[in-house]
Amino acid sequence: MIDIVDPEKNNNALSCLNAMYVGSSGSGKTTAVKQLNIASDDCAVFFDPFGDYADNFKGEKVFTYYSWEDFAENLFKARTLGKPFKIARGFNGRVEKGDFELFCGLAWSCGDATKQPLNVVLEELAKYCDTSGKMDGYVSDLIRIGRKFGLRTHCVFQRGQEVGKTVIGNCAVKWIGYQERENDAIYLSKELGLDAEAIAKLEKLEYIIKTDAHKRGEFDYGKFTFKG
Ligand SMILES: Nc1ncnc2c1ncn2[C@@H]1O[C@H](COP(=O)(O)OP(=O)(O)OP(=O)(O)O)[C@@H](O)[C@H]1O
Ligand SMILES: [Mg+2]
Numbered sequence: 469m470i471d472i473v474d475p476e477k478n479n480n481a482l483s484c485l486n487a488m489y490v491g492s493s494g495s496g497k498t499t500a501v502k503q504l505n506i507a508s509d510d511c512a513v514f515f516d517p518f519g520d521y522a523d524n525f526k527g528e529k530v531f532t533y534y535s536w537e538d539f540a541e542n543l544f545k546a547r548t549l550g551k552p553f554k555i556a557r558g559f560n561g562r563v564e565k566g567d568f569e570l571f572c573g574l575a576w577s578c579g580d581a582t583k584q585p586l587n588v589v590l591e592e593l594a595k596y597c598d599t600s601g602k603m604d605g606y607v608s609d610l611i612r613i614g615r616k617f618g619l620r621t622h623c624v625f626q627r628g629q630e631v632g633k634t635v636i637g638n639c640a641v642k643w644i645g646y647q648e649r650e651n652d653a654i655y656l657s658k659e660l661g662l663d664a665e666a667i668a669k670l671e672k673l674e675y676i677i678k679t680d681a682h683k684r685g686e687f688d689y690g691k692f693t694f695k696g
Contacts, residue, residue: 470540470570472606475579478616482581483680484640485620486611490628490656491645496673497624499692500643501589502526504677505622512587513543513578514556515571517563520591525554532558540574547578547586568596572606579617588614589622594630603634611638628656636660640680646672661685 487505489497498520506512508526516522521530531554533539539557546553557571568590575588588610593599597607610621611634623639625631629652636642636659644660647653650668657664661684662676670676678687 470536470574471577472570472573473577475576475617475619477580477582479581479618480616482615482618484615484638485585485680486615486623486639487620487641487643488623488625488631488635488639489643489645490625491643491675492626492648492652494672495645495647495670496675496692497626497643497645498591499673500645500675501622501624503692504643505641506587506589509552510587511547511552511584512554512589513575514554514589515568515591515596516556516558516589517591517596519558521554521556521589522558528552528554530554530556532556534558534560536570543574543578547580547583550583552584563596565596569605569607572610575619576606576609576614579614579619581616581618583618585618585620587620587622589624591624593623593635594625594627599635600630600632603632608634611635627652628659633659642678644670644676646670646674662687 489500491497508528514521522532543555578586614621623635653667654664657667673692675690676687
């Protein structure tokens, strides 16, 4: 039996540090999650339908569990111990929307502003839940209210139109990668106040990033490289 509980201790002074990663397949979204905004000594939990995080994260072992019982027990235990951890929910078979919602509920249960912040990585957000209209469910709680409970949600998706304004508006960190379609670049440029041409020019593994340290209209460019 797995219980989802409401987080208890909140702190309204905590900043919103949710992050979004938007780009076509192969643009570098998962690479960005692995390299940029989560430190090796942070707490992080991964919804990992494709095994992207199965080995290690910045040199730290990722403990992947393939049943809800094992995942929930180990996540709650790690949270109680109060040390940094990396835990993933992996899947062997088909992943359903109910799996996503349960994952979000369990991450939500871990909210506690008095503990080290918990990074919650949601791969393929748009595939597993409909966030384009009015959002509900635990994913909505994570993205809209999680900040107060020390929860930092990392939303990974391919097209801006798929997730709607609630997600974009509640992510202080914005990573924008290569867009296959010009219309997608135009949509993002309008939503984010960025130059459409600058987005359209991005190649795979190139990106524009806007963090909470950037002022309105400011951003940086970056590019990932791999050795060998
Ligand atoms: N460790 C690595 N070494 C070499 N190339 C890599 C490595 N990791 C990723 N790549 C390459 O970087 C590119 C981007 O990969 P990444 O998995 O980050 O994309 P993505 O945006 O998450 O794609 P998807 O939407 O399909 O999940 C791919 O072409 C991939 O082959
Ligand atoms: Mg990926």
